[in-house]
Amino acid sequence: MTDPSTAAPAAPRLGAPAPDFEAETTHGRLRLSDFLGSYVILFSHPADFTPVCTTEFLAFAEIAPQLKQRGVELIGLSIDSVYAHIAWVKNIKEKFGVDIPFPVIADLNKEVATRYGMMMPGESKTETSRCVFIIDDKGMLRAMIYYPLTTGRNMLEILRVIDALKTTDQHGVGTPANWQPGDPVIMPAPRTVEDADARKGQKLDYVDWYFAKKKL
Amino acid sequence: MACINPDGTLSVVAHRVLSALTRPLAPEALAQEAGVPLYRVRGTLRETGAAGLIEQVEGGYLLTDKGREVLELAEVEA
Numbered sequence: 001m002t003d004p005s006t007a008a009p010a011a012p013r014l015g016a017p018a019p020d021f022e023a024e025t026t027h028g029r030l031r032l033s034d035f036l037g038s039y040v041i042l043f044s045h046p047a048d049f050t051p052v053c054t055t056e057f058l059a060f061a062e063i064a065p066q067l068k069q070r071g072v073e074l075i076g077l078s079i080d081s082v083y084a085h086i087a088w089v090k091n092i093k094e095k096f097g098v099d100i101p102f103p104v105i106a107d108l109n110k111e112v113a114t115r116y117g118m119m120m121p122g123e124s125k126t127e128t129s130r131c132v133f134i135i136d137d138k139g140m141l142r143a144m145i146y147y148p149l150t151t152g153r154n155m156l157e158i159l160r161v162i163d164a165l166k167t168t169d170q171h172g173v174g175t176p177a178n179w180q181p182g183d184p185v186i187m188p189a190p191r192t193v194e195d196a197d198a199r200k201g202q203k204l205d206y207v208d209w210y211f212a213k214k215k216l
Numbered sequence: 217m218a219c220i221n222p223d224g225t226l227s228v229v230a231h232r233v234l235s236a237l238t239r240p241l242a243p244e245a246l247a248q249e250a251g252v253p254l255y256r257v258r259g260t261l262r263e264t265g266a267a268g269l270i271e272q273v274e275g276g277y278l279l280t281d282k283g284r285e286v287l288e289l290a291e292v293e294a
Contacts, residue, residue, distance in 0.1 A: 027256055028218035028229070034258040073255060103255075 011117035018042075018133065018141040019115045025075070026085050027103035032075075033139065039072040039166075040135040041158065044118045044128035048080045048088040052152045054096075056130070057089075059155045061098050071137065072162055074102035078128060079113060082106035123149050134161060136169070171216060184213035219263040226290055233260045234287050240275035 012019055018040075022031045032040070043060070045053040060074055067074060078085075089100040107113050107128075118128035130147035142165050147153050164175040167185060174186035189210040190196040196209040204212040219230035226234065229252060236250040243261060247254040261277055264270045269283035279287065 024218070028227070028259050029263065030255060030259045031262075034255040037254065073253070 012115075012133065012141050012144070014141055014144065016141060017139050018135040020139075021112045021115060023077075023105045023107060023112055024082050025103035025105045026082060026089065030075075030103060030105075032135070035073055035075070035135075036139055037137055039070070039137055039162065040075060040133075041067065041072060041162075042075045042077065042116070042133040042135060043153075044077045044113065044116075044131045046124065046127035046129070046149050047078055048084045049091070052150070053078075054088075054092065056152050057092060057100055058096060058098055059152070060102070061100050063155045063159060064101050066159060067162070070162055070166065076100075076102060076104035077107050077112060077118070078104070079107050079110055079126065081108055120146075120148075132158060134158075134165065136165065167216070173214075173216075176213070184215050187212045187214060217263050217267065219260050220267055220269075224286065226286060229256060230260050230264060231287070231290055233257055234264065234269065234279060234283060237270065237277060237279050237283075240273050240278050242276035245276065 018032060020032045022029060032042070045056060047053060057076070060076070064074060080088075085104045085106055089104070092098055092100060105112060110119065113119055113128045116131065116133060118131045119125070120129045123129055127149070129149060130151070130153055132143075132145040132153065133141060134143040136142050143161050145153070145158070145161075160180065163181050164179055167173065167175060167181070171185065172188070174188060176183075176186050179185070184205055187204060190199055199209045199212060200206055202212070204214050206212045219227050221227065233246065233250045233252055233256075236246055241249060243254060243257050246261075247257045250257065252260075261270060264283065265272070265277075268280055269286055270277050271280050
């Protein structure tokens with residue numbers, strides 16, 4: 001039986017407040033709550049000075065201006081020291097000519113990694129896997145993406161999820177599979193018999209009472 | 217503290233933020249004035265507040281006497 005005092009904390013849950021933390025970063029000591037008012041993408045990578053992680057940092061830096069336009073800040077994390085982080089971002093600038101504009105958490109005691117369920121012992125006991133947590137401007141956890149050590153993440157999908165969540169925030173709609181900005185959105189299904197009956201007469205792209213789309 | 221070096225001098229960003237506090241400013245306005253992201257301003261205000269370099273006043277934050285001394289010292293050494 002697992003000893004509760006040594007059991008890992010429960011993983012964060014979608015639709016709940018993202019666990020706050022205070023951590024040393026390449027931009028000084030920061031708390032998650034310092035970012036309230038902006039969306040945040042908190043993402044972990046296994047280790048500094050490794051090749052797949054470097055491609056991801058280059059890719060995140062490339063989309064950082066587009067994220068800023070959308071009111072989204074980035075925070076990186078790995079179980080490396082702040083000195084390793086500083087050396088690595090300077091190396092990225094030297095070798096690739098790219099500035100890394102976002103803070104990177106030096107989570108040497110694994111406190112944030114543990115609280116967020118970033119460790120996958122089946123992959124590594126000392127490195128975080130490639131996790132992405134999308135946190136909204138009120139501090140609520142809205143989406144999570146988990147990738148293995150071997151596989152770099154897709155920035156277009158991360159941008160797409162941000163756009164989908166903000167569309168939902170603004171219009172109270174859902175977004176269908178493979179949705180791209182400008183595509184029709186999903187109307188939430190009616191929750192009463194009368195509203196289900198009324199659905200057909202509304203100006204929607206109607207298939208059935210539970211399945212209707214519209215163009216925004 | 218990342219904002220204050222072991223020798224008591226300010227980090228580059230802390231210097232920029234504190235230099236912008238020529239009048240009481242709320243964090244959002246200070247971020248605009250200093251050209252520093254809001255999250256970084258909040259972190260800097262927390263650390264420099266704990267060190268007694270700034271204080272909360274009506275309308276936002278202001279330098280304390282100690283804060284002005286540290287800033288003037290930085291300018292002399294520059």
